Amino acid sequence: MADGGGGDGGAGAPVRPVDALILVDIQSAFVVGEDAVPDAARVLDRSRDLLARARAAGALVVHLQNDGEPGTVDAPHTPGWELHLPVEPGPRETVVRKTQDDGFDGTVLGDLLEAADARELVICGVLSEMCVSATARTALARDYRVVLPHDAHGTYDIPAAPGISGVVPAAMNARAAEWALGDEVEIVARAADVTFTAPAPARRER
Numbered sequence: 001m002a003d004g005g006g007g008d009g010g011a012g013a014p015v016r017p018v019d020a021l022i023l024v025d026i027q028s029a030f031v032v033g034e035d036a037v038p039d040a041a042r043v044l045d046r047s048r049d050l051l052a053r054a055r056a057a058g059a060l061v062v063h064l065q066n067d068g069e070p071g072t073v074d075a076p077h078t079p080g081w082e083l084h085l086p087v088e089p090g091p092r093e094t095v096v097r098k099t100q101d102d103g104f105d106g107t108v109l110g111d112l113l114e115a116a117d118a119r120e121l122v123i124c125g126v127l128s129e130m131c132v133s134a135t136a137r138t139a140l141a142r143d144y145r146v147v148l149p150h151d152a153h154g155t156y157d158i159p160a161a162p163g164i165s166g167v168v169p170a171a172m173n174a175r176a177a178e179w180a181l182g183d184e185v186e187i188v189a190r191a192a193d194v195t196f197t198a199p200a201p202a203r204r205e206r
Contacts, residue, residue, distance in 0.1 A: 015188055017197040018147055020118035021054040022139075023047055024103065024125030024132050025066045029073035029080025037126055037154040038170040044084065046152035046191035047124045051085060058198035060116045061093040064103045066131065092116070092198075101134035109135075110142065117200040120145040124152035124191065129177035140184050148178060149191035 026047055031040040054061050063083055068074035074081045076097075087095055096107050103109050113121075121144050123136050132153050139146045155177070158168035178187050188194060 015147060015186070015193050015195060016120070017057075017195040018059065018120040018122045018145070019197050019199040020060040020062065020113060020116070020121045021050055021196070022103065022109075022121055022123045022125075022135065023051065023061070023063045023085065024123060024135055024153075025064055025074075025127070026084050026125050027065060027074055027080060028082050028084050029078075030126045031084050035073065037156055039154050042151060043124070043126065043154040046149060048085060050122065050124055050149070050152060050191050050194060053194075054122075054196045055088065055093070057196035058092060059196040060113070060118045060199055062103075062109060062112060063087055063093075063095045064109070064125070064131070064135070065095055065097045067097050067099050101131045102138050103131065103135035104138045104142075105134075113144070119143075120147070122147040122149065122194050122196075124149060126154055128153045128155040128174035129180075130155070133177045133181060136181055136185060140181070145186070146181075146184070147186045147188060147194060148181070149188050149194055150175075150178065151189070152191040 029035060030037055031044055065083055066074050067076045087093065094112065096109050098107050100106060121139055123132060123146060125132055136146050136148060153174060155170050155174050157170045158173050160166045
């Protein structure tokens, strides 16, 4: 799709199946409690649904887990660092830890996708303008097809900056992050419209 910056699909628009799900930093620090992103319940609900349907289809599932600096809310082995959605480890589901916004940077994410022959990704999670955006941008640069459901990612408000702007609401921040990804990303209104298939090797095994 290419209609002027962030290829936007309307509600109910057909979405060609994808063969991998990347869940970005769905960690307790960001999705539960007082410090959760606004609309965290929505992001969790949509991500949980995507996860269930990806598993059922035999798609590749990768949970990205950020290792924050000591003293931060997502520092390793603290309550906030824990993944909030359950993981079912196996050949088609794994956790990839990272230290940068970009899930490909210094990790095995690219190797996992290549080994599975997965070329079409749906990305969900937090934060929209940071780790979600950085991971999607690198995936696009590596010629992956990237689908980003509008209702399955979230972020925080941007605080007011004197002399620059007032508070920028989280919803506007998330939408701007989508738009900034350009024409190649497929923005779909609803995660429910995303469908999954198994990567090519898994399809051949059946």
